[in-house]
Amino acid sequence: DGGITQSPKYLFRKEGQNVTLSCEQNLNHDAMYWYRQDPGQGLRLIYYSQIVNDFQKGDIAEGYSVSREKKESFPLTVTSAQKNPTAFYLCASSSGPGELFFGEGSRLTVL
Amino acid sequence: GENVEQHPSTLSVQEGDSAVIKCTYSDSASNYFPWYKQELGKRPQLIIDIRSNVGEKKDQRIAVTLNKTAKHFSLHITETQPEDSAVYFCAAGGSQGNLIFGKGTKLSVKP
Numbered sequence: 001d002g003g004i005t006q007s008p009k010y011l012f013r014k015e016g017q018n019v020t021l022s023c024e025q026n027l028n029h030d031a032m033y034w035y036r037q038d039p040g041q042g043l044r045l046i047y048y049s050q051i052v053n054d055f056q057k058g059d060i061a062e063g064y065s066v067s068r069e070k071k072e073s074f075p076l077t078v079t080s081a082q083k084n085p086t087a088f089y090l091c092a093s094s095s096g097p098g099e100l101f102f103g104e105g106s107r108l109t110v111l
Numbered sequence: 112g113e114n115v116e117q118h119p120s121t122l123s124v125q126e127g128d129s130a131v132i133k134c135t136y137s138d139s140a141s142n143y144f145p146w147y148k149q150e151l152g153k154r155p156q157l158i159i160d161i162r163s164n165v166g167e168k169k170d171q172r173i174a175v176t177l178n179k180t181a182k183h184f185s186l187h188i189t190e191t192q193p194e195d196s197a198v199y200f201c202a203a204g205g206s207q208g209n210l211i212f213g214k215g216t217k218l219s220v221k222p
Binding site: 021033035040041042043044045048056058059078090098099100102103106 | 112117118142143145153154155156157160200202204205209210211212213214215
């Protein structure tokens with residue numbers, strides 16, 4: 001069953017901790033993306049990667065880091081430098097300029 | 112970079128009426144304009160898209176129009192039904208593949 005899988009679905013973090021959100025796809029897509037969703041703010045681009053071992057910052061990259069060591073995987077680390085990390089995080093992939101396929105999302109709450 | 116403005120932020124219609132959501136974009140190099148529907152607690156899903164070489168595209172009750180000169184595009188839903196109630200996002204993208212989203216429109220269809 002092809003698709004894009006995010007884990008965990010829910011995550012709680014204490015202030016000052018780094019957390020990593022997982023994103024795996026078996027669609028053989030070259031491009032992968034991370035978006036952050038806040039109420040009334042739409043989807044804001046954090047990082048994207050068009051090819052393995054390469055990635056670019058989006059509009060709100062500060063406080064986040066990513067890696068792309070494998071085509072199938074694009075993990076996002078929310079660092080302690082991110083001032084307001086509580087949000088819904090969506091990972092997506094695409095085969096090129098065109099439709100994005102989204103994962104089910106990960107909801108991060110800072111306690 | 113690209114900036115996408117979306118209006119209105121909320122829209123309430125009676126079942127059977129039409130709904131129109133409008134978006135403007137800033138980057139004249141953008142050439143791909145999708146619309147996503149997000150139901151509560153679910154991932155965004157593509158409902159229709161248009162590329163810059165066409166002015167209008169229809170799919171049953173849904174249509175999208177694009178005016179490249181004015182840099183705006185619109186979503187039209189006819190004969191609305193309660194199951195059309197959701198948040199709708201427009202987006203704009205170019206050859207890089209990364210999409211910039213509007214802030215969303217919450218559509219409520221009252222039976």
